[in-house]
Amino acid sequence: MHQTVNIPMLQARRIKLAQLLETPVLLWSGDRPARNFPANHYPFRASSHFLYLAGLPLENAVIHLHQGRLTLFWDEPPPSAALWHGAQPNRETIATMIGADAAYPLSELMPGESPDDRPILQPSKWTDNAATIGLVSEMRSEQCYVLDRSVNSPNQPDELDCQLTQALISLRLCHDTAALAEMRHAIAVTVQAHQAGMQATPRAKTEAEVRSAMEQVILAANMTTAYNSIVTVYGEVLHNEHYHHPLQSQDLLLADVGAETQNGWAADVTRTWAVQGKFSSTQRDLYQIVLAAHDVAIAALKPGVEYRDIHLLACLTLAEGLVDLGILQGNPQDLCDRDAHSLFFPHGIGHLLGLDVHDMEDLGDLAGYAAGRQRSDRFGLGYLRLDRPLQTGMVVTIEPGFYQVPAILQDAQRRENYKDCVNWERLRQFSDVRGIRIEDDILITEMGLEVLTRALPTEVDAIEQLCQVG
Amino acid sequence: MHQTVNIPMLQARRIKLAQLLETPVLLWSGDRPARNFPANHYPFRASSHFLYLAGLPLENAVIHLHQGRLTLFWDEPPPSAALWHGAQPNRETIATMIGADAAYPLSELMPGESPDDRPILQPSKWTDNAATIGLVSEMRSEQCYVLDRSVNSPNQPDELDCQLTQALISLRLCHDTAALAEMRHAIAVTVQAHQAGMQATPRAKTEAEVRSAMEQVILAANMTTAYNSIVTVYGEVLHNEHYHHPLQSQDLLLADVGAETQNGWAADVTRTWAVQGKFSSTQRDLYQIVLAAHDVAIAALKPGVEYRDIHLLACLTLAEGLVDLGILQGNPQDLCDRDAHSLFFPHGIGHLLGLDVHDMEDLGDLAGYAAGRQRSDRFGLGYLRLDRPLQTGMVVTIEPGFYQVPAILQDAQRRENYKDCVNWERLRQFSDVRGIRIEDDILITEMGLEVLTRALPTEVDAIEQLCQVG
Numbered sequence: 001m002h003q004t005v006n007i008p009m010l011q012a013r014r015i016k017l018a019q020l021l022e023t024p025v026l027l028w029s030g031d032r033p034a035r036n037f038p039a040n041h042y043p044f045r046a047s048s049h050f051l052y053l054a055g056l057p058l059e060n061a062v063i064h065l066h067q068g069r070l071t072l073f074w075d076e077p078p079p080s081a082a083l084w085h086g087a088q089p090n091r092e093t094i095a096t097m098i099g100a101d102a103a104y105p106l107s108e109l110m111p112g113e114s115p116d117d118r119p120i121l122q123p124s125k126w127t128d129n130a131a132t133i134g135l136v137s138e139m140r141s142e143q144c145y146v147l148d149r150s151v152n153s154p155n156q157p158d159e160l161d162c163q164l165t166q167a168l169i170s171l172r173l174c175h176d177t178a179a180l181a182e183m184r185h186a187i188a189v190t191v192q193a194h195q196a197g198m199q200a201t202p203r204a205k206t207e208a209e210v211r212s213a214m215e216q217v218i219l220a221a222n223m224t225t226a227y228n229s230i231v232t233v234y235g236e237v238l239h240n241e242h243y244h245h246p247l248q249s250q251d252l253l254l255a256d257v258g259a260e261t262q263n264g265w266a267a268d269v270t271r272t273w274a275v276q277g278k279f280s281s282t283q284r285d286l287y288q289i290v291l292a293a294h295d296v297a298i299a300a301l302k303p304g305v306e307y308r309d310i311h312l313l314a315c316l317t318l319a320e321g322l323v324d325l326g327i328l329q330g331n332p333q334d335l336c337d338r339d340a341h342s343l344f345f346p347h348g349i350g351h352l353l354g355l356d357v358h359d360m361e362d363l364g365d366l367a368g369y370a371a372g373r374q375r376s377d378r379f380g381l382g383y384l385r386l387d388r389p390l391q392t393g394m395v396v397t398i399e400p401g402f403y404q405v406p407a408i409l410q411d412a413q414r415r416e417n418y419k420d421c422v423n424w425e426r427l428r429q430f431s432d433v434r435g436i437r438i439e440d441d442i443l444i445t446e447m448g449l450e451v452l453t454r455a456l457p458t459e460v461d462a463i464e465q466l467c468q469v470g
Numbered sequence: 471m472h473q474t475v476n477i478p479m480l481q482a483r484r485i486k487l488a489q490l491l492e493t494p495v496l497l498w499s500g501d502r503p504a505r506n507f508p509a510n511h512y513p514f515r516a517s518s519h520f521l522y523l524a525g526l527p528l529e530n531a532v533i534h535l536h537q538g539r540l541t542l543f544w545d546e547p548p549p550s551a552a553l554w555h556g557a558q559p560n561r562e563t564i565a566t567m568i569g570a571d572a573a574y575p576l577s578e579l580m581p582g583e584s585p586d587d588r589p590i591l592q593p594s595k596w597t598d599n600a601a602t603i604g605l606v607s608e609m610r611s612e613q614c615y616v617l618d619r620s621v622n623s624p625n626q627p628d629e630l631d632c633q634l635t636q637a638l639i640s641l642r643l644c645h646d647t648a649a650l651a652e653m654r655h656a657i658a659v660t661v662q663a664h665q666a667g668m669q670a671t672p673r674a675k676t677e678a679e680v681r682s683a684m685e686q687v688i689l690a691a692n693m694t695t696a697y698n699s700i701v702t703v704y705g706e707v708l709h710n711e712h713y714h715h716p717l718q719s720q721d722l723l724l725a726d727v728g729a730e731t732q733n734g735w736a737a738d739v740t741r742t743w744a745v746q747g748k749f750s751s752t753q754r755d756l757y758q759i760v761l762a763a764h765d766v767a768i769a770a771l772k773p774g775v776e777y778r779d780i781h782l783l784a785c786l787t788l789a790e791g792l793v794d795l796g797i798l799q800g801n802p803q804d805l806c807d808r809d810a811h812s813l814f815f816p817h818g819i820g821h822l823l824g825l826d827v828h829d830m831e832d833l834g835d836l837a838g839y840a841a842g843r844q845r846s847d848r849f850g851l852g853y854l855r856l857d858r859p860l861q862t863g864m865v866v867t868i869e870p871g872f873y874q875v876p877a878i879l880q881d882a883q884r885r886e887n888y889k890d891c892v893n894w895e896r897l898r899q900f901s902d903v904r905g906i907r908i909e910d911d912i913l914i915t916e917m918g919l920e921v922l923t924r925a926l927p928t929e930v931d932a933i934e935q936l937c938q939v940g
Contacts (some may be wrong), residue, residue, distance in 0.1 A: 033503040034606040035515050036734075036825070037832040043711075046506050082877035083816060086707035136504040138608035148491050206801050212689035219682035222714050237556035241513075243692050252696070266504075346553060362507040407552035419651045 003262050005055040007099035009178035013053055013171060015068040020167035024149070025162075026109075026130040027053060031060050036055070039444050045223065048362070049133045049168055054319050055098050062146075063100075071126070072103040075316045109146055131164035133157070135222045136362050155364025161291040170369045174393030179354065180443065182265035183395060184452060187441060188221065189259040190239030190267035191456040192429055193217040197255050198273050201247070207231050208243040214257050223259040226266035226357045230256035235272060235435020236403040238347060251275045252283055254435050258357060266357045269453055270439035271407050277467035282430045284460055286402050287438075289311060292456055293400040294438045295385040297349055301442055301449040307386045307396065311349040314379060314400045326426040339380035340421040343408055348384035348470035350397035353441055358385060359395075390444045395452065399439030404430075473732050475525040477569035479648035483523055485538040490637035492631075494536040496579075496617070497523060498599040500609050501530050513694065518825035518832070519603045519638055521734045525568050533570075533617075534596050542573040549871070580616060601634035603627070606832050611813065624669065625834025639837045640829060642824055642869045644863030647721060649824065650913065652735035653865060653924060656693065658912060659729040660737040661926040663687040667701070668743050668936040671717070677701050678713040684727050692777075695731040696736035696827045700726035705905020706873040708817060717728050721745045722753055724905050728827060736827045738867050739923055740909030745936035752900045754930055756872050757908075759791030763870040763926055764908045767819055771912055771919040781819040784870045785811045785850060796896040809850035810891040813878055818854035820867035823911055828855060860914045865922065869909030874900075 017025070026454040029050040034039035045056040052061050053070070072095050072190040077088050095103035100180065109126050127147055134154045143151040152158050157165045166397050175183070193214040201211035211231035218225055232240040233247060235254030247253065253275055258267040272287065274280070280286060297314040319341040327344075328335055335341060352368060353361035360367035365375065370388045375381075404427075408414060415422075440453040457463060487495070489784055499520040502511035516527040523540070524533050534541040547558050565573035579596050597617055604610050604624045612923050613621040622628050627635045645653070662685040670683035681701035688695055702710040703717060705724030715721065726740040742757065744750070749757060767784040789811040792798040797814075805811060822829035822838060830837035835845065840858045843849075856866065874897075878884060885892075910923040927933060 033512065035512075036518050036606070037830075039831060040608055040827060042503065042699060042727065048506050079877065083875055084709040086704065086710060086712075095551075115558065136506070136508055206690075206692065208692035209690045212686045216682045216686035219685055219713075220679045222676065222678035228513060232851075234556065237554070239554040240556060242556075294724055359508065359512060360507075361509060377558065406552055407549065433688070 003056060005097055005099075005263075006178040007055075009176055010053065010055045011068070011099055012176070014065055014070055016171055017053065017065060017167055018068040020170065021131070021163055023163070024064060024126075024130045025164055026127065026132045027065070028132070028135055028143055029054070029058050029061045029062050029156075030135050030137055033137065046264065047133070047135055048264060048360070051355055052168070055263065056094070057262070057264060058094065060106075062106065069101045070099065070231070072098065072100040073106050073109050073126075075106050122174060126228065129160075131161045133161065133165060133168065133362075152215050154362045155366065165366060166362060169360060169363065172360060173352070173367065173388075174391050175354060175395055175443075176393075179265065180395075181266065181341060181442070182261045182263055183353070186226070186259045186261050186265050186267035187269070187452050188455070189218055189221040189223055190257065190269045191453065193257055193259065194255060194269060194271050194456050195466055197257070198271070198463065199469050201253060201273065201275060201467055202277055204247055206243065206247060207233060207245050207253070210247075210253060210255065211257075214255060218257075218259045221259065223261055226258045226260035226268065230254065230270075232445065233275065233434070234345060236405045237266075237435070238403070247269060247275045249276050250280065250432050252279075252433060252436060254437055255437065256437065259271065260357075264355045266355065266359075268353055268357050268439065268441060269456065270399055270437045271456065271458075271463065272436045272438065273463050273467055278464055279460055280432055283433055283436075285325055286430060286433045287436055289325065290400050290402050290436050290438055291319040291460075292321055294398055294440070295460065296444055297398045297400065298440065298449065298451060301390060301398070301444060302394070303390055303392045303444055303446065305390050306389055307349075307388055308381075308384065310398070311381070311384055312336065314349045314398075318345055318400060318402070326423055327430065328421055329423055330421055335421055336380070338392060338418070338421065339378055342380040342417060342419050343422065344402050344404070345377070345400060346383065346402070346403070346405065346408060348381075348386070350399050350439070351385035353397055354397045361385070392444055392446050394444045395441055396444070397439055397441055399437055401435065401437035402433065403435045404433065432443055473526060475567055475569075475733075476648040477525075479646055480523065480525045481538070481569055484535055484540055485774070486641055487523065487535060488538040489636055491633055493633070494596075494600045495634055496532060496597065496602045497533050497535070497601070498533045498605055498609060498613055499524070499528050500605050500607055501805070503607065506726060509687060515580060516734065517603070518734060518830070519604055521825055522638070522642055526564070526731065527732070527734065528564065530576075532576065532674055534600070538573045539843075540569065542570040543576050543579045544567065544573065545595075552791055580581055588831050592894065599630075600844070601631045603631065603635060603832075605640065613814055624832045625836065627833075627836075635833060635836060639830060639833065640672070642695055642830060643822070643837065643858075644861050645865055645913075646863075649735060650865075652731045652733055653737065653823070653911070656696070656729045656731050656735050656737035657739070657922050658925070659688055659691040660727065660739045661923065663727055663729065664725060664736055664741050664926050665936055667727070668741070668933065669939050671723060671743065672747055674717055676713065676717060677703060677715050677723070680717075680723060680725065681713050681727075684725060688727075688729045691729065693731055696730035698726040698740065700740075703745065703904070704870075705907060706875045707905070708873070717745045719746050720750065720902050722749075722903060726907065726909065730827075734825045736825065736829075738823055738827050738909065738911060739926065740907045740928065741871055741928075741933065742906045742908065743933050743937055746933055749903055749930055753903055753906075755795055756900060756903045757906055759788060759795065760870050760872050760906050760908055761790055761930075763787040764910070764928065767868045767870065768910065768912055768919065768921060771860060771866070771914060773862045773866070773914055773916065775860050777819075777858055777860055778851075778854065780868070781851070781854055782806065784819045784868075785815065788815055788829055788870060788872070797900065798891055799893055800891055801908060805891055806850070807893065808888070809848055810888050812850040813822065813884065813892065814872050814874070815870060815886060816849070816853065816875065816878060817871070818851075818856070820869050820909070821855040823867055824863045862914055862916050864914045865911055866899060866909055866914070867909055869907055871905065871907035872903065873905045874903065
């Protein structure tokens with residue numbers, strides 16, 4: 001536990017929560033799942049809701065929050081653990097670090113009995129009437145046991161937990177300065193990682209080598225990746241987690257890589273560059289269209305604007321560009337109304353960013369979608385992860401793309417539906433573009449916006465220059 | 471699924487299993503646990519027992535084995551998955567890749583019903599009387615459901631599963647040429663990673679930077695780490711997974727880092743080097759003692775030898791060296807009989823290596839300990855993970871160490887017990903050594919042994935030279 005913690009900011013979060021919620025709250029941090037055997041576990045990642053209010057990734061901890069008071073429940077490791085894991089701070093030290101008002105062993109939550117014996121617990125003053133958020137791991141059964149009631153998966157909270165869920169959403173939607181400091185730190189390292197990737201590419205033979213150059217920067221900063229990196233010459237596979245392909249001289253390489261700080265705050269950045277350092281003219285033409293959509297979308301961000309409208313604006317800009325290039329044909333607005341642009345840009349323009357790379361996606365669409373709204377059935381809107389008016393303090397990604405996805409473009413039904421919209425012969429001239437995405441992280445400010453990732457260029461010339469440094 | 475698979479070798483394993491076991495077998499591969507939200511999962515690691523017999527890390531797959539025949543149960547991803555994950559090989563292709571005799575969707579295992587409805591299943595010809603190995607994840611409840619019976623954690627198999635457990639142990643204890651080829655590959659990359667770590671150290675400011683240089687090599691080879699890396703100047707913390715400490719000029723750095731191939735085979739290597747490249751005379755003196763124990767232990771390996779005796783031999787060599795240095799006092803054999811060496815070497819001399827870094831440790835001590843044997847209560851033997859006579863084809867680690875563990879050396883009871891054994895004043899002169907470990911991977915051969923990790927030197931001079939290349 002060598003992380004620094006901003007106690008006044010944590011206390012402010014706890015007080016704000018108390019203002020939104022009268023009932024007491026119990027939040028679990030979770031534990032480490034086993035990989036191939038119990039002692040060989042995956043790296044621990046605490047629940048984001050716990051991190052938001054406790055501030056430290058404490059394993060197997062529970063916090064009780066009521067009226068701004070925080071009580072920590074955590075078992076000190078047995079003395080024998082010191083041999084394997086070193087001397088650990090004791091409970092009192094941890095409590096001081098996170099600004100807890102009191103601290104107890106876990107047995108205090110479950111009075112009189114060891115949790116291993118699994119008796120029917122008496123409700124304690126800590127568990128009685130307490131709201132919680134279900135973990136996304138098997139530890140949810142532990143929550144049910146301690147609370148002696150059902151605890152649903154967090155995207156379908158039980159009645160008692162709905163108000164807490166909404167309170168946490170309203171807090172976590174807009175970031176305080178401590179959160180922003182963490183995210184700026186994650187972003188600074190992520191920018192360096194992308195620069196390292198560009199520089200490593202000319203000498204790299206495989207996707208894996210470029211990925212290794214990027215993640216090396218993140219590991220050197222003692223951070224982890226916020227999500228499984230995408231580093232691929234098959235950028236049309238949106239969540240491609242394979243890295244074995246050789247780099248061919250005419251390929252574009254798409255890298256979607258973001259760091260996560262030790263306290264769990266994420267960055268999420270995508271750049272696309274040419275394996276040989278120089279874009280072909282067709283690659284440059286399509287890249288400029290994606291970049292135009294990216295720039296237009298970012299310029300339109302400000303408090304009060306509907307994120308869905310930002311998405312639609314980016315789609316229109318993309319459609320206009322594709323019409324100009326002769327790939328789409330017709331009136332751009334009409335094409336968008338028919339979702340023809342989605343043939344090449346099938347996902348949403350972005351999402352919330354915070355402690356989770358898709359922030360609060362454990363809650364399904366409860367955070368991403370304003371009350372009463374739900375996902376559209378439309379081809380061009382179904383994958384939109386955020387549909388809310390923007391507020392000061394939100395951080396969102398803007399990440400338009402152009403992809404030639406065989407599963408879409410070879411689909412007989414879609415080809416039929418859009419046969420008048422696409423000039424397939426013209427499209428064939430762009431066969432050296434499989435996938436392009438440009439993704440930045442943007443803070444909504446009172447004045448409009450701040451591109452947190454601005455240190456990493458998006459223009460073709462600047463990217464080509466970075467590749468040539470290598 | 472771009473991995474290569476040695477089908478004849480897999481079929482030979484399946485036939486050997488059938489020779490040991492009449493009952494049918496169902497083995498699950500498992501799935502990916504969620505990290506902070508369901509779509510942001512940890513990287514998939516298939517169950518090692520599944521990998522041993524199926525050969526490919528197929529997610530959410532089940533194999534049925536009977537009389538050498540393999541039947542695969544696996545659901546092809548829905549067409550919509552192609553957008554996110556690319557075109558996947560179909561079931562028939564996968565079946566051909568792994569040499570399956572037949573392949574069905576998972577519903578064939580659970581006839582007539584969708585698994586989500588959770589009806590009481592009819593025993594099918596596939597599940598009836600089938601033995602299995604419990605997974606170490608929450609998916610064990612899925613196994614119980616399909617088999618309609620209890621499935622214990624794998625270290626306490628149900629009666630029906632005991633024979634399968636023993637059969638798998640006897641197969642997996644001794645490696646075939648396909649397994650050895652995989653392990654040699656993992657080891658070759660691991661050797662490069664350690665060389666990179668040594669070379670990066672003179673310019674590194676933190677443990678994290680050295681770790682990043684090492685894991686970069688593993689990622690570039692499109693492998694993963696077989697376990698959470700230990701890269702630390704606090705080597706006395708045996709499973710230290712922190713990387714934030716600055717490197718101080720007088721420190722030793724201990725790196726226990728191993729690669730794992732895409733098909734799951736592990737390497738496990740430790741080296742200790744000086745942050746400044748040059749060992750101090752006290753560091754060199756203690757390193758030579760650990761190296762002597764390492765060399766003596768390896769030289770004694772051959773089929774038929776008891777691994778416990780190798781452990782005791784290493785302990786004796788260590789004790790002799792510490793007596794020569796004046797840190798321990800008394801007769802070395804007597805000191806060992808009293809476990810005095812364990813004050814400085816509290817763990818076992820090594821373990822099995824294979825698909826798991828502690829091979830088959832999901833089975834508790836069932837694989838590591840010969841039938842009828844169990845862990846000793848003795849301070850000097852309690853952490854020994856392997857107590858069997860060695861056999862041709864086994865791969866074991868040999869990893870003696872010297873540590874100054876505060877939790878041991880400051881313990882009043884231990885200081886009292888061993889007050890006549892330790893020259894505490896002499897020990898103080900070695901305060902620039904907190905932890906040293908030297909770990910190699912060794913194949914037991916008919917002729918004796920082969921040090922698989924021999925490409926990475928262990929001698930002080932050679933290690934100092936590697937550090938100076940950086």
